[in-house]
Amino acid sequence: DTGVSQDPRHKITKRGQNVTFRCDPISEHNRLYWYRQTLGQGPEFLTYFQNEAQLEKSRLLSDRFSAERPKGSFSTLEIQRTEQGDSAMYLCASSLIPSRGRTNYGYTFGSGTRLTVV
Amino acid sequence: GDSVTQMEGPVTLSEEAFLTINCTYTATGYPSLFWYVQYPGEGLQLLLKATKADDKGSNKGFEATYRKETTSFHLEKGSVQVSDSAVYFCALWSSNDYKLSFGAGTTVTVRA
Numbered sequence A: 001d002t003g004v005s006q007d008p009r010h011k012i013t014k015r016g017q018n019v020t021f022r023c024d025p026i027s028e029h030n031r032l033y034w035y036r037q038t039l040g041q042g043p044e045f046l047t048y049f050q051n052e053a054q055l056e057k058s059r060l061l062s063d064r065f066s067a068e069r070p071k072g073s074f075s076t077l078e079i080q081r082t083e084q085g086d087s088a089m090y091l092c093a094s095s096l097i098p099s100r101g102r103t104n105y106g107y108t109f110g111s112g113t114r115l116t117v118v
Numbered sequence B: 001g002d003s004v005t006q007m008e009g010p011v012t013l014s015e016e017a018f019l020t021i022n023c024t025y026t027a028t029g030y031p032s033l034f035w036y037v038q039y040p041g042e043g044l045q046l047l048l049k050a051t052k053a054d055d056k057g058s059n060k061g062f063e064a065t066y067r068k069e070t071t072s073f074h075l076e077k078g079s080v081q082v083s084d085s086a087v088y089f090c091a092l093w094s095s096n097d098y099k100l101s102f103g104a105g106t107t108v109t110v111r112a
Helices: none
Strands: A005-007 A010-013 A019-024 A031-037 A044-050 A053-057 A065-068 A075-079 A088-095 A113-117 B003-006 B011-014 B019-021 B023-026 B032-038 B044-050 B056-059 B062-065 B075-077 B086-093 B100-102 B106-111
Touching: A005 A088, A010 A019, A019 A088, A019 A113, A031 A075, A044 A065, A044 B100, A053 A065, A075 A088, B003 B086, B003 B100, B011 B019, B019 B106, B023 B032, B023 B086, B032 B056, B032 B062, B044 B062
Parallel strands: A010 A113, B011 B106
Antiparallel strands: A005 A019, A019 A075, A031 A044, A031 A088, A044 A053, A065 A075, A088 A113, B003 B023, B019 B075, B032 B044, B032 B086, B044 B056, B056 B062, B062 B075, B086 B100, B086 B106
């Protein structure tokens, strides 16, 4: 397994356009997370999936954002009608489901997709 | 909610100097604590972790001890190298909501 893969690495788009990012998690990981990181800040939680179910969405995730994980494997994050404030690094991570006694539930992050809205 | 606060940077050091980055946390329950590192243009890499009080995480010469009495998880390295130049993030995994929360990051630059 090559870890968590994200595509594309970089995306430049004009304001008002739609963009879609893809994340391929580690195959045995049940959970998949999306984070957003703006310049000079730590990553902020956006949403996460357990298998194909989207269990939580942050209030940061406006109506223009939608995420899917249709078969419990890869996930897509779509931003509609992009705005300049959407410019950021979008990070995907995956992990095993936490359970009592399991200590190896750390997140593995992908390299991120850097979005620039011009 | 659960959160972490880490010292602000940037931090600039000479090679072989001692590095410490402070991190304190606020949490209910039994959080796990992590340090992640981000090299320029890359994603986050797990540097070390500690899952319970008094645990010491270590990797690549870096160490951090989970101190419940001071709610701290300070990162230390005795002799830094130029290759340690990166942004370091303290993170907390909450046992309440099973999510990872990050500090704002500390930029470290090591000069030869």
